[in-house]
Amino acid sequence: MALLSIRGLKVHFQTELGVNQAVDGVSLDVEPGRTLGIVGESGCGKSVTALSVMRLVPCPPGRIVSGEILWNDRDVLKLPEKELPEFRGREVAMIFQDPMTSLNPVFTIERLMCEVIVRRFGVGKVEARKRALAALTTVGIPDPETRLGSYPHELSGGMKQRILIAMALLCEPKLLIADEPTTALDVTIQKQILHLMKDLQQKNKMALLLITHDIGVIAETCDDVAVMYAGRVVECASVHALFSHNRHPYTRGLFNSVPKRGLSKETPLPSIEGSVPSLLNPPKGCRFAPRCFRRQDRCTVDDPQLLPVADKHTVACHFPLEDPA
Numbered sequence: 001m002a003l004l005s006i007r008g009l010k011v012h013f014q015t016e017l018g019v020n021q022a023v024d025g026v027s028l029d030v031e032p033g034r035t036l037g038i039v040g041e042s043g044c045g046k047s048v049t050a051l052s053v054m055r056l057v058p059c060p061p062g063r064i065v066s067g068e069i070l071w072n073d074r075d076v077l078k079l080p081e082k083e084l085p086e087f088r089g090r091e092v093a094m095i096f097q098d099p100m101t102s103l104n105p106v107f108t109i110e111r112l113m114c115e116v117i118v119r120r121f122g123v124g125k126v127e128a129r130k131r132a133l134a135a136l137t138t139v140g141i142p143d144p145e146t147r148l149g150s151y152p153h154e155l156s157g158g159m160k161q162r163i164l165i166a167m168a169l170l171c172e173p174k175l176l177i178a179d180e181p182t183t184a185l186d187v188t189i190q191k192q193i194l195h196l197m198k199d200l201q202q203k204n205k206m207a208l209l210l211i212t213h214d215i216g217v218i219a220e221t222c223d224d225v226a227v228m229y230a231g232r233v234v235e236c237a238s239v240h241a242l243f244s245h246n247r248h249p250y251t252r253g254l255f256n257s258v259p260k261r262g263l264s265k266e267t268p269l270p271s272i273e274g275s276v277p278s279l280l281n282p283p284k285g286c287r288f289a290p291r292c293f294r295r296q297d298r299c300t301v302d303d304p305q306l307l308p309v310a311d312k313h314t315v316a317c318h319f320p321l322e323d324p325a
Helices: 046-053 081-091 109-121 125-138 144-148 157-169 187-204 215-221 239-245 249-256
Strands: 004-015 018-030 035-039 062-071 092-095 175-179 207-212 224-229 232-238 307-310 313-315
Touching: 004 046, 018 035, 018 046, 018 062, 018 232, 035 046, 035 215, 046 062, 046 175, 046 207, 081 092, 081 109, 092 157, 109 125, 109 144, 109 157, 125 144, 125 157, 157 187, 175 187, 187 207, 187 215, 207 215, 215 239, 224 239, 224 249, 232 239, 232 249
Parallel strands: 035 207, 035 224, 092 175, 175 207
Antiparallel strands: 004 018, 004 062, 224 232, 232 313, 307 313
8 A cells, every 4th residue: 555645736936927737737755764766857746746745835926736646545635734844754754956955054953953853743852852862863974963064065965965864863753855855965875874764764764755867866765666758757667667668768768868888988978859848838749759759640649548558567658668678
């Protein structure tokens, strides 16, 4: 049984040029103890989907038009405002995209962390500080006593990211959403953060929803993968199935564009022709059709549905690929 089920989610943003259909009919399941990765290029709706789960879509200009987000058989979109603080943190926590701007610069790390602990658990300041120290130790912060008295600008990007992870885990959530947790970090720190998240996931037996545009991160951390394009999910599969036999032309294009070992500097990387369509006025039929090498007349008329092609492998394509990746 899924821990979190998203069904037919649609999120629109009102702009000066019209309505941007940022998320259009997304359906996803996150299972207990497993990691679901959402991969896709910038602007495809990954982060908006995550913000919708947390009920943090800014309104205006954003608006959740329709759909369900089911948590323990309750629709998160229908929760009263007074129940949302309990939901955010104890049930689902989120690590936001940019560690450089996610921490309030005028407060010390101790104040930022202890305020969360006091509000969630009603403990005193001494106990809150003790828990904050334990959390910093858990995520591998050196000299946590000193770091508690530091301001965010005094810390490196890797330390800020670890502190965000520690703050997200303070309330022991059942699901952790990580939105591009390694984007602003160098390669060495990226690997450390990914291993830390996996270790904490196994230790706390929580589910993880990982949002990224990096296929390498997906390969290293995820159990299941959803590929998004232009506000829609185009393929869902286990990480093994997606890497060994992806079926959607867009997914195949993403994989082909990753640099391979032994590729000479003179050899150009394969790319997907064309550009992402505007979500103010998306094309009829399949949104990937204008760029697809398998396009046929039907693709520009009929909207493909996400249908099974194998066990737990679904594809939204009228003419899915048959040959292995």
